[in-house]
Amino acid sequence: MRTSRIFYIHDPMCSWCYAFSQSWAALQRDLPHDMDIVYLVGGLAPDTAEPMPPATQKMVQQAWQRIEQTVPGVHFNWDFWSRNTPIRSTYPACRAVLAAKKQRTEAEPEMIRAIQTAYYQQAKNPSLPETLQACAREIGLDADAFIEDLKSPAIENELQQQMQQARSMEVYSYPSLRLVHNNNVYPIAIDYLDHRTMLSEIRAIESVVSHT
Template identity: 30%
Template sequence: MSTSPATLHYATLHYIHDPLCGWCYGAQPLVSAALAMLGNRLELRLHGGALFAEAQELTPAMAEHIVRADERIEEISGQPFGEAYTEGLLAEQGTVLHSLPPIAAVLAAGQLHPDAAYPMLVAIQHAHYQRGLRVVEADVLAELAEELGLDAARFGDAFASANGSATIEHVQASRRLLGEVGGQGFPTLVLEVQGVRQVLPHSQDYGRPDAFVDRIAARLPAVH
């Protein structure tokens, strides 16, 4: 997760997301490809917008709606949805959807190491959509942090500090940004170059990460 001191960022990719948003999971390969290919020219900033700002118990009707949406997401993006999620988590009684704990976990990971925030988000998405884990629970989030190599005690302290007013303020700021740029929901990807922000169209790039990378690269300043 280390970043070279010589790394220069010429632009910022603002990613307004939610860890429990299926379309954000579908967009994960796009963001990961942009970091892999353009990371020395691009800084990623995460903005959790809280799709489920209040804890909400999953009903059969909600689960049916989510399954249909996920089938469409998998078809378009190629992102897999595991049986432990589709036949387990979504089918179990008492499953709760709540965005604030996983957002707090991403913030906590970023406090421990700036480069750990995005891997934590990816780990949460993978745990939710493929492993069928209850990522709204603090102990599950702590296990994911440990799997990333973060110190358990330090993560626990950072999570406890973030999981409250800090996360609520972060969500409020993320939603303000979404309104300022005219975003249409989650995910919204915004490229900022020399103080000028523009929303990146990405829906046509699901399943085509190279096209998304090319879209960003064409907007970046020339390297001299």
């Protein structure tokens, strides 16, 4: 029986997580079938209704530019900045992922993709509950139950627990990967361009640890 699990620590509104999505999908395809994959939301930016300050907008836009220049095939819909009042709050989107999982386990990655598509391709604002509800409806969830769960104490508690678990693994940036093998935690270096480097690192850790 395999004793390894891979933890993917992310935020659905993190642009670098969006940039990592293709490499992450390729890595998942090549991981051993009996390895558990666990998602944790890291919670990039806490709740606020305040517009994003200009300096923060500039910082996020610069990240988008760096990603477009360094990760082939990843593009952003820059209309987001003219169509919306940006809000530096990702906790609602994190809760949306947890609320989706509550309805249907496999809806967790589906909701992540739906939020990223709405934000980065359709220039919609996933800090707003109506955007998140539309994403839920799009992936076939009960949209009314989703909204109730989104503001429930149970989902808030789950968010806090996952953020705490991420910190206990010494995760402070997203995306991050942690391999848990024989109850030890190993950081896996993120590679946006070639998933095989991460796969090799995982195999090497398992091989070395298994023979010590």
